[in-house]
Amino acid sequence: MTAAPSSAAAHPTEPGGTGGAGRVVGVLALAGIVAALMQTLVVPLIGDLPKLLGTTASNASWVITATLLAAAVATPVAGRLGDMYGKRRLLLALTVPLVAGSVLCAVSGSVAPMVAGRALQGLGMGIVPLGISLLRDVLPPEKLGSSIALMSASMGVGGALGLPFSAAVAEHASWRVLFWVAGGFSLLVGVLIAVVVPDGKVAKAAAGRFDVLGAVGLGGGLVALLLAVSKGSVWGWGSATTLGLFAVSAVALLGWGVWELRTHDPLVDLRTTARPQVLMTNLASILVGFAMYAQSLVVPQLLQLPEATGYGLGQSMMAMGLWMAPAGLMMMALAPLGAKLTAARGPKVTLSVGSLVISVGYLSALALMGSTWGLLVVTLICNTGVGLAYGAMPSLIMGAVPLHETASANSFNTLMRSIGSSVSAAVIGVVLAQLTTDFGGHALPSESGFRVALVIGGAVALAAAAVAALIPAHPKPVPAPAAERPATPTPEPAA
Template sequence: MSAAPTPAPRSGGLVGVLALAGIVAALMQTLVVPLIGDLPALLHASASDASWVITATLLAAAVATPVAGRLGDMFGKRRLLLASTAPLVAGSVVCALSSSVAPMVVGRGLQGLGMGVVPLGISLLRDVLPPEKLGSSIALMSASMGVGGALGLPFSAAVAEHASWRVLFWVAAALSLLVGVLVHFFAPTGPVAPSGGRFDALGAVGLGGGLVALLLAVSKGSVWGWGSATTLGLLVAAGVVLLAWAFWELRTRDPLVDLRTTARPQVLMTNAASVLVGFAMYAQSLVVPQLLQLPEATGYGLGQSMMAMGLWMAPAGLMMMALAPLGAKLSAARGPKVTLAVGSLVIAVGYASSLLLMGSTWGLLVVTLVCNTGVGLAYGAMPALIMGAVPLHETASANSFNTLMRSIGSSVSAAVIGVVLAQLTTDFGGHPLPSEDGFRVAMLIGGGVGLAAALVASLIPVRPAPAPAVPAEEPAPAAETAA
């Protein structure tokens, strides 16, 4: 039985609510950045154990995002949006009350479970908005992740410097609760898939297990050693489990992820480009904060405080929101494939500019503004490409899988850039620090990956929208002749 229709949504209010949900989700990821150095003392744990506060959110989000997408297609996006805010609230409260590493890791894991709100929100927009408003709304929703990251750093740094760190999590809990209330009152129900399929629990376990093994190896490889038995064992296990998962998904009646749909050229190439864009997006966010905060005595560091660093980084995230309407207009005029390719090229240009502008705070501001302009264009185009190639009842699942691809790209970026900076070091007062050459190599890698993303985007075979209407008209004359 379909739910009673909700009054036609006011697009501005709905997009605003869903964009706020995306901002809050992104805020969860940057919330603990200013605390990284202090976490061992705050939680009475070793630095290695405290690092799980970061890793737990990454792993939980990777597992929960595709599951939330599939459940959203089965039971309704609004219902899953509401369900996703519950672990955001609960996790924030658990973190605020934590005094040791174990409950903090549990709380951060719960926060990760709520990260499906962005692909769910984008999918709900496709369900309920008129076509003429969909492009700009999707671009704005996609850009909300950048805004959350931009606001999160200075906000977290200010609170960490001037108040108890627990305030961060209480504010996060309040914002998550606000999102849940707004979704309840303003988000329409939207259509629910008519299929009576069952949830693929075994597929969820298989995908979760494979992703956990893969991301653990990628995120902890530099600590455990890339050639260690633990790292190699996890990589092998990830390969075996994910292959077995794919075999199961291709043979089960109601798969968690329809791999046949995912294998369609438009979807497959868009996901490949998404991995590369995720890599390129994250590389500069690892390099620029370090350059801003390293001591001026190094000769290339800029000696900024954590608070100042956050403020220098904030405009770049806001740029993603400002560029959303332009990206939507470009997609409407030339197609989202062009927007994705242009965005990737802009990212590469931003990295290239860093070779001349790394020596000043204003120069790095320009670099981040250009790079995030490209990211904003690319992120707004990806959901449009995915949704243009999948049926309506698979929208949330396909968008969630695309979001997962971006996250994998970011995780690989962290590992690769971490290795580069760890290998190219300089001695500073008896302490090894990443060298200027290391930062330049990292930025060159980011630019190269941006160019690769543009190449992949240019090869996406976009299916023409009006094609299905032509064959339906052609049999009529033949029928008349036969008569």
């Protein structure tokens, strides 16, 4: 691996380079949208999956869980491999399981191949942090802030557009078309990355052995934790299976941490993640991930519950998706504003403001939850805050880690957000399951249950703002490893 090129070639997206900055950012943002699309692709099919696959509802739920688990395990691994062997190369590699998983799902006739295909699709979630890290390598500094914000917003856009798209296809065509279209988009993304996106820098400091034991330890601990969190309500929070998984997770992650501190080439450099700026940003990311996901669980249910309940709005799946879509687009529309705020006041302020805006969205929901237009306003406010917060997190992380750890650190931050979302799903699920009302012999979440869930989401968003305020305003500069420092000429001896 060679050293970083000279300044003339340091940014291949500049006018004299191999491509325009706009095209590179556009392709990477499209890749992020397609990867995020996989998360909501099967939501309209959840109720029909047992019949379509000839299985039970419990088994069919693994179609969702498999994607979550695969993404959690693959994201930090992809980040480390990207630092070692090149981010563009890993981006291309991650499009392969996206295509293969989509095709496998499209031809599936039973639950096992469908779950396998969905797990392959989950591997592609590492695209977003890798793409953000690559931007640091190939863009000039003046374009980096807005491009990072736009790339971060791609996750919200993909998730928001996935619902109406999937619902429209499910209503008017075969469910298999969903996966054929997803495979086609994934293949297109791979071709565009190969043609448009330049190679990033690979620092000599990133060379070394891949930490296989660290990857196994982190993966095992995460799988046990997320299985317990996502399935605890089904298996019982006090069941032997759930408690056993929590215990296995605690032991595996503790052992992983000890190993990472002792090995020479760790999967995740825990000493770097312990730096105050990185540590507090990751903690805020967990809380923002929780707050973001809570409203995405509450609002769709309020939109779809029958009007006869007195608080439901009676919308179809298709209509619900259309009411939710503008909020995702809002994240991308406000990306330039977030970048300007970061440039003027710093990413710490942007993260704090974004968290406060999310809490305002939850507060407004308590008064506006009685109409479709009111809930549209709520989602617009919440996603405005999410867009600001998500755009600031990579800037905070990359400002506190050396170049050779960019992809690994960003991927770990993405993992923290995913853990926050998973915990949110469990907590809000318990609240809505406990506070119910009888409707025609069926237990439905009550209005008070939704209000409690909204209060929890708002409180967590406020906590995220408080944590963001504790991030050091002027962190110590990160010393570059010897492999990344320019050579210092040896002075000539005096005559």
